[in-house]
Amino acid sequence: MATNVELSHAAATPRLAPRLSFAEAIIKFARTKPIGAAGALIIVLMMVVAALAEVLAPFDPYRADYGLQFARPSFEHWFGTDEFGRDIMSRIIYGARIALFVGFTASFMGCTIGGLLGVISAYWGGKVDLFLERLMDILLAFPQLILALAIASILGPAVQNVVIAISIPIIPRAARVVRASALSVKENVYVEAVNALGASRPRVVLQHIVPNVMAPYIILLTAQLGAAILAEAALSYLGLGAAEPTPSWGLMLSGSALSYAEKAPWIALFPGIAISLGVFGFNLFGDSLRDALDPKLRKS
Amino acid sequence: MRTYIAKRLLLIIPTLLGAATLVFLIMRVIPGDVALLILGGDQGQIDQKQLDAMRRQLGLDQPLLVQFGTWLWGVVRFDFGKSLWTGQPVTEELLIRLPLSLQLAFMATMVSVMISIPLGMLAAVRQDSWVDYLIRVISIGGLAIPGFWVGILCILFLVIFFGWGPPLEFTPLWVNPWANFQIMVWPVLTVGYRYAAVTTRMTRSTVLEVLREDYIRTAWAKGLQGRAVVIRHALKNSMLPVITLIGTEFAFLIGGLVVTETVFTLNGVGRFVVDAVAHRDYPVVQALIFLIAFSFVIVNLLVDLTYAWFDPRIRYR
Numbered sequence: 094m095a096t097n098v099e100l101s102h103a104a105a106t107p108r109l110a111p112r113l114s115f116a117e118a119i120i121k122f123a124r125t126k127p128i129g130a131a132g133a134l135i136i137v138l139m140m141v142v143a144a145l146a147e148v149l150a151p152f153d154p155y156r157a158d159y160g161l162q163f164a165r166p167s168f169e170h171w172f173g174t175d176e177f178g179r180d181i182m183s184r185i186i187y188g189a190r191i192a193l194f195v196g197f198t199a200s201f202m203g204c205t206i207g208g209l210l211g212v213i214s215a216y217w218g219g220k221v222d223l224f225l226e227r228l229m230d231i232l233l234a235f236p237q238l239i240l241a242l243a244i245a246s247i248l249g250p251a252v253q254n255v256v257i258a259i260s261i262p263i264i265p266r267a268a269r270v271v272r273a274s275a276l277s278v279k280e281n282v283y284v285e286a287v288n289a290l291g292a293s294r295p296r297v298v299l300q301h302i303v304p305n306v307m308a309p310y311i312i313l314l315t316a317q318l319g320a321a322i323l324a325e326a327a328l329s330y331l332g333l334g335a336a337e338p339t340p341s342w343g344l345m346l347s348g349s350a351l352s353y354a355e356k357a358p359w360i361a362l363f364p365g366i367a368i369s370l371g372v373f374g375f376n377l378f379g380d381s382l383r384d385a386l387d388p389k390l391r392k393s
Numbered sequence: 394m395r396t397y398i399a400k401r402l403l404l405i406i407p408t409l410l411g412a413a414t415l416v417f418l419i420m421r422v423i424p425g426d427v428a429l430l431i432l433g434g435d436q437g438q439i440d441q442k443q444l445d446a447m448r449r450q451l452g453l454d455q456p457l458l459v460q461f462g463t464w465l466w467g468v469v470r471f472d473f474g475k476s477l478w479t480g481q482p483v484t485e486e487l488l489i490r491l492p493l494s495l496q497l498a499f500m501a502t503m504v505s506v507m508i509s510i511p512l513g514m515l516a517a518v519r520q521d522s523w524v525d526y527l528i529r530v531i532s533i534g535g536l537a538i539p540g541f542w543v544g545i546l547c548i549l550f551l552v553i554f555f556g557w558g559p560p561l562e563f564t565p566l567w568v569n570p571w572a573n574f575q576i577m578v579w580p581v582l583t584v585g586y587r588y589a590a591v592t593t594r595m596t597r598s599t600v601l602e603v604l605r606e607d608y609i610r611t612a613w614a615k616g617l618q619g620r621a622v623v624i625r626h627a628l629k630n631s632m633l634p635v636i637t638l639i640g641t642e643f644a645f646l647i648g649g650l651v652v653t654e655t656v657f658t659l660n661g662v663g664r665f666v667v668d669a670v671a672h673r674d675y676p677v678v679q680a681l682i683f684l685i686a687f688s689f690v691i692v693n694l695l696v697d698l699t700y701a702w703f704d705p706r707i708r709y710r
Binding site: 127128227228230231232234235236237238239240242243244246247319323326327330331332333343346351355358361362365368369370371372373376377380 | 407408409411412414415416419420526529530533534536537538539540541542545546548549552553594643644645647648651652655656666667670671678682685686689690
């Protein structure tokens, strides 16, 4: 009897796809998702630039040189200089650090807190679920940028405050998505099995539910990365992000940048290209990752 | 349907109440002393009398519960007190700016619908072909370019080639349509194109999902031609999510208004928010944040109702 069960079980199990090594997985991703690979390339490039800013930047991003105000783009100053005579290219190179820092920390914090709340909500159910769901509904009543703006205006302009302001609106969005997928994971037979075996609640959640909601979590995380970088730029542009003289891309476009439109259009040009390119990379990557991980969108 | 409407209406009450509470908490409890912030904050040489007067003006000398009651009573009557900057009632200040923002929002939505629906459909029907790649790259690109920078580029272009200056006065549509058009065309395109990038992506994925449905397979199996399947079966059934989407992307629209009105120095609701934040005009910030949440909730409610109207499966669940 026991062997019979085992045999039929073995016959029912489909053959697993061969496990790919990390390098093989990357090559497969690059071949099947060329757009995603292009995005990954941009992200890696941006990380290298941020990491090696001291080496790559030709000038000190903070040093003002009033003899060099509004210098046109040239061999010395590739992207020209701003109204204080600071080298724009160096500022953009250092700005990559702030963009990446805010992007990663804000989306990680928002998605992780939101994801955990989503899992708790789905697993505990009942009153806990009801309470958390209502709370998330309330947070969702505020458009993302507006809530970030309100929080940033209270906390004051500083990089770490921007991270908080951007991550809070992400929480309910992450909670909602992860809760939905945790609800379906919870119904699986293996969860019932470990419950029946007497596993503790934290053990069930951490070892059996969390690993199975990682796919939507990662999709969300990559999707929010680009959005967080954009939000940082927008808040800094509105004067609620990093304060002068921090080389933040959004800040470089704010205030006086437009008043020199005729005299020095490059001040308002290059930081915008940097933001767009960076966010473009993250979005390309995230979009392809979603296509690859979401079975509903896979080509049949 | 009636039960569904009643149920949905009842559900928004706790949400709105919660939103009003949250706005109140953000503004009063977390920041410490709002009066101190308004008077210039951290300099440390503020007259105690001035501080007390400001506290009294803001009602901060009252117990927290009383303050909360006053705020809620004001919310119910749409009375949000006076702006600290202009001394005018917040509601009046808002009504002056509302037509501009509504016009901008409406026109931008039109622009985005006209661009995004055909493109999104095309990308879905030709999934993983070069057309799909091109449309996806363009729409992802559109999402990546910050709205305010598109505005800045517009202005750079107009200033350098046409010697453009920011409009000194806003002309409403019904006074002089041509003058109004000249002011609005660039902001509308700036907001609309970005909005289109969002909706194109969403249209693509909803059409993709619909194309996987059983009834589409049946349509193919019946031997219908490609065009009949796509237009009669897929497009019709994916329009519903797209309608929803136009509603839910309202949030994007508001964010777009905030930055675009600031770039083009248009005196709309979005810029009102930014100015109020800059002036530390907390009664205005508080009122606007709540009203934006309020309109967001109402728009979502309307979208849900439209959805239920068209798709009976939802209202019977």
